[in-house]
Amino acid sequence: MKVPRDFGSLGLIFERLDAILEDPRVDDRSVFVVRLALEEIFTNMVKYNPGGEATIGIAITLGDREVTVRLVDRGVQPFDVTAGPTPELDLPMDERRIGGLGLHLVRTLVDGLEYAHYDNQTTITLTKRLER
Amino acid sequence: MFAIATGNQGEVILQGRFDASRADEANKVFDQVTTTTRVNFGGLEYISSAGLGVLLKTQKRLAGTGHALVLYNMNKLIRDVFRIARFDVIFKIEEQSGS
Numbered sequence: 473m474k475v476p477r478d479f480g481s482l483g484l485i486f487e488r489l490d491a492i493l494e495d496p497r498v499d500d501r502s503v504f505v506v507r508l509a510l511e512e513i514f515t516n517m518v519k520y521n522p523g524g525e526a527t528i529g530i531a532i533t534l535g536d537r538e539v540t541v542r543l544v545d546r547g548v549q550p551f552d553v554t555a556g557p558t559p560e561l562d563l564p565m566d567e568r569r570i571g572g573l574g575l576h577l578v579r580t581l582v583d584g585l586e587y588a589h590y591d592n593q594t595t596i597t598l599t600k601r602l603e604r
Numbered sequence: 605m606f607a608i609a610t611g612n613q614g615e616v617i618l619q620g621r622f623d624a625s626r627a628d629e630a631n632k633v634f635d636q637v638t639t640t641t642r643v644n645f646g647g648l649e650y651i652s653s654a655g656l657g658v659l660l661k662t663q664k665r666l667a668g669t670g671h672a673l674v675l676y677n678m679n680k681l682i683r684d685v686f687r688i689a690r691f692d693v694i695f696k697i698e699e700q701s702g703s
Contacts, residue, residue, distance in 0.1 A: 482625045504650060504681045507621075511652045515624045561690040566664055573689055574653035580688050 474527040477518050482511060485530060492532050493539065499603045505581045506532075506539050509598050512574035513543055513553065517594075521548040538583070542597045550589040553578070553596055608633045611644065616673075619647035622655035630655065634662040639671050646677035656689055663694060674698060 473488055475481035489510060493503045510530070517528055529544035559572035579585060584599030605620040608630050616633060643659075659673065666672050676698040678686070686692045 479625045482623055486621070486623070501681060507650060508652055508685070511623055515652075515654065565660075565667065565694045568660060568694065570653060570657040570660060573656060577653060577685060577688055 473531075474529050477522070477524060477526060477528055479515060479518060481528075482514070485510065485514065488530075489532055492534055495534060497602060498534065498539065502539060502600050502602050505600050506541060506598075509578045509582050509600070510541050510543075512578050513596055513598065516553070516574060517543065517545045517548075520551065521545055521594075524548040538599050538601045540597060540599050542595060545594045545596075547592055548594050549592075550594065552587050552589070554585050554587045607647075610636075613642075615642040615644055617644045617647065621650040622648060622658075623650065623652050624654035627654045627658055630658045631661075634658055637662060637666065637673070638669075640666070640674065641671075642674045642676060644677055645675060645679070645682060648682065649679065651682050651685060653689075656685070656691060660691070660694065672696065 473484075475484055486507065489507060493506065510532075514528065514530070517524070525546040529542075531542045533540045553575055556572070556575065559569065559576055560567075561576075578598070581600075582598045583601045584597070586597040588595045606622055606626045606629070607617075607619040608626075609617050610633065611617050616637065622630065659675075663673050672695075674696045678697060683692075683697070686695070686697065
């Protein structure tokens with residue numbers, strides 16, 4: 473699916489995701505993790521690549537043993553979501569910042585996270601193994 | 605679906621899914637909170653970093669006057685998110701509420 477580069481697209485994205493993950497093979501934790509990871513990556517694209525193309529491509533696949541989500545963002549600069557420092561989590565409350573927290577959650581919760589950038593196009597693939 | 609409301613004991617009640625598209629709506633309610641306030645997570649099934657951001661902003665502001673949010677009835681998945689983000693040391697999180 474291709475969705476407008478806007479937080480408002482989350483409704484449509486979740487609708488599609490819910491329909492695919494309604495399958496009884498998919499455990500509750502995997503549903504939660506995939507929703508969260510997809511939202512965090514998508515909202516990062518919206519926030520940090522405002523000059524990219526008008527739509528972002530999202531493909532969701534339910535396999536035998538895992539769910540895979542691929543996001544494609546065109547007309548953007550490179551930003552490797554798999555690299556980069558973990559945010560400072562042990563600071564006292566008044567020094568804690570929200571920046572980097574979304575990606576930290578994604579990296580901790582998903583089983584696979586891949587990033588590729590070529591010709592102004594970023595492709596991010598995340599994988600969550602189904603649990604039983 | 606997301607709903608945020610104030611209960612008749614002054615607690616904030618969250619329901620449904622708290623995602624990035626709901627942050628503005630949530631901020632409007634949390635901006636009204638000025639004293640120590642309980643937040644009922646019982647009906648909330650999902651939260652992302654946007655939601656954590658609203659809560660953190662509120663907690664920081666309340667700390668200025670010696671107040672805080674008290675979070676209760678979280679499901680296990682949301683509890684895990686708080687733990688991974690180390691928000692469980694920033695917020696008082698209660699297990700099953702007495703009522």
